[in-house]
Amino acid sequence: MSNEAVAAPPPAAPPAVSARTLLPLVAPALVVGVGSSLLFLVVSGLAEKLQDVLWTDLPDALGIGRYSSLWMIVLLTATGVLVGLVVWKAPGHAGPDPATLGLGGEEPLPPYVLPGLVVATALMLAGGPSLGPENPIIATNVALAFWLGRKVVPKAPGALWVSLASAATLGALFGTPVAAALVVSEALAGKPMPIRGSLWDNLFAPLLAAAAGALTTTLIASPSFDLGLPHFGQPGWGDLLAAVVVSCTAAALGMAAVHAFPYVHGAFARLRHPMLMLPLGGLVLGLLGALGGHLTLFKGLHEVGELAADPEGWSAGQFAVMTVVKLAALLTAAACGFRGGRIFPAVFIGAAFGLCAHALVPGVNVSVGIAAGVLGMLLAITRQGWVSLFTAAVLVASPSILALMCIASLPAWLLVTGRPQMQLSEDGKPLH
Template sequence: MPATSVTEPGQGDARVGLHSRGYLVLLLVAGLLGIPLSLVAFGFLVAVHELEHVVWHDLPHALGYAGPPAWWPIPAIGAAGVLVALAIRHLPGHGGHVPVAGLGAGATPPADVPGVVLAAGASLVGGAVVGPEAPLIAIGSGLALLAVRRTRMGADATASTLLAAAGSAAAISAIFGNPLVAAVIFLEVLGLARRELMLVVLPCLLSSGVGALLFTGLGRWTGFEIGALALPGLAPTRLVAADVAWAVPLAFGVAVGTWLVYVAGRRTARLAESHVMGATVGAGILAGAAACAYALITDRSPVEVALSGQATLPALASDPGAWSTGALVALLVCKAIAYAACLGTFRGGPVFPALFLGAAVGALAAGALPGLVLLPALAIGMAAGMAVTGLPVTSVVLVVLLLGDAATSLMPVVILAVVVALVVEELLSSTARLPRPGRRPVASGAAS
């Protein structure tokens, strides 16, 4: 057994000791990897943001438009579909994680990273309705394995698996702005026994915590600026009986709607398995057409339907009155169509579009259901939408972070909405004999 092995003599991989020399060395390596991997993730997000600005702002302006015209998403997302399909066909790893499978957290072979970067970058920049969280997990995992590939630790399957998880945690904390979110995600996604869970979560916490110094700053250095996850301008509010009473039916409705979107996404994923180019480009054109239809119907920007929704969510939460009821309905329907088209074909994560759709339903409900006010409605909608991805604790944590100072008083309806949504999703999937969103197990020996 190599000197850096995390396995105790005479014991299997599941019996790793927290006090063993090998595991302490592994924790040290995880901490050292935290900053460079967080920096790479930050660079990826900056590059995506800048290229999004070019595609959705600079190019339309250069062509004489004040903003992207209604038809702009059709060629933009369609062209992204071509790049994604080429990455799936010709690069190792098939472009990375399929969003409809949930939030993947398996070890990514280093050779797959270029395909992940190309496919996810094209999806995000082109305007596909997916988020950046799953690609960050894959990039962090693959680069962590690459860093130790030629070391003794890289030859140990258990050590490689744990460092892959730590690398993913360091990378994903760059988008959520909080290292605890990364640890919570891995706690749920991996589905490990208690002892195994401790072994994985500690490197994740250490790597993401050290990497967070890039954003929190140290001493006189203020750190790199990243967008705060909390939605701005949300004042604390007290729950009333109507808020609690409406939590169950509203969460039920959001869960059913999101589940239907996932059913459509799984069907497009199956189609894409045998017709990669046609299905991916077709999905991009359909998503673009949905954004175009929204812009033509409402005379608003098609960007509100295209992209993940992360940038539009603060505006929706702080000023839903900027949309008429008809515009909100159009936004919800068109975004759901685009999300369903992209879920099984493009590459990215499912989190932010699900949160956005839930928030849109909440905004509509606040204006239609008697006694229900905006903030609890948003909390219920976002929690139920996110919960259908199959991560209940992560759903609660993310919604609480989004709500900021208003979260404390809204925790009861957030938790109630998550529980209701998960029960509904489980019931519908069992009845229809459909698998729940996939939870990819941590792969051993993925360091090749």
């Protein structure tokens, strides 16, 4: 026999999937997409109304400054008490420890857990802790879709409802199906395809659900991630250097918080009761808010718009304080038991860091600084490469930025890959 290696046969192409296989998925995808968006809009709308009462009507009636240090401390502590009561007394304790969960959708929660989870999320969004709605809303939509889908179409695989609801909620959150398609593609990498066909065959139903969720949100709420920054034209070598340096430095800063996460979580866990953990967490968040100002409260998306509207309105020191305070607030809120996600506050942290870089070095373009800061911070906090790249690019809405961010993401990814994540196992150890 010849010593030459025998050439391996080329891999077989995936079998063709007919339209007859995909068409039955259209109706479930549309229903789940619209339903997921509506639930997100209802919870967000109720939280915004409650936020207006707590932060505008009530302090005005009491003759207290709306964002005075005293009011921030009192209200965030009270939010911790209220969420602690829900976690303590609600059936299912508003879901598992959020420090052990990823973006959502891993395992559908039992339906009896959902009321407590929704109430805890709405209270958190209204009260000011630095978390977003994405994780609990995805978990709620996944659980509802799984439970109702198995009743209506019992022969359909349970994984179908999980993928549809996850994609639909991401579409609703971002107002576009692109982010959902990227996340689903990343999730399918290296795993057996649910449908024995091409990647696009497997993306068909989730992408349709995401499009339905995004369109519903757009028609009702008209969301926009575009910060309205000045047009960014042809990038230069200085822009490339700035993008790489800012993204890598932001990623390193985010990794500092990731490494601290199990220790902060362990400190709160020693209290062993939500009525101690959450009120204390709320008090710490109130003190941080008093230090960093009202822009460091809440999920941070509206506040990012305020920063971007006046990049010269704060000094480098003030941007640095907001960056560190918001990062500490995210770390505290995620560790003490508040139900919420980390993407939106990480966007604020990255944007404030990028604006700090611009204030220190005026040659750093504002758009480049914000996009690179958000990219590096999201890579560290979420470990979601596509979501990080997409979010950084969509904030600036300039085609030239995308090429810079693609290049800047590579060295930043080397700093975070294979290292601990901001997610813990049941025994409190960080996942890798």
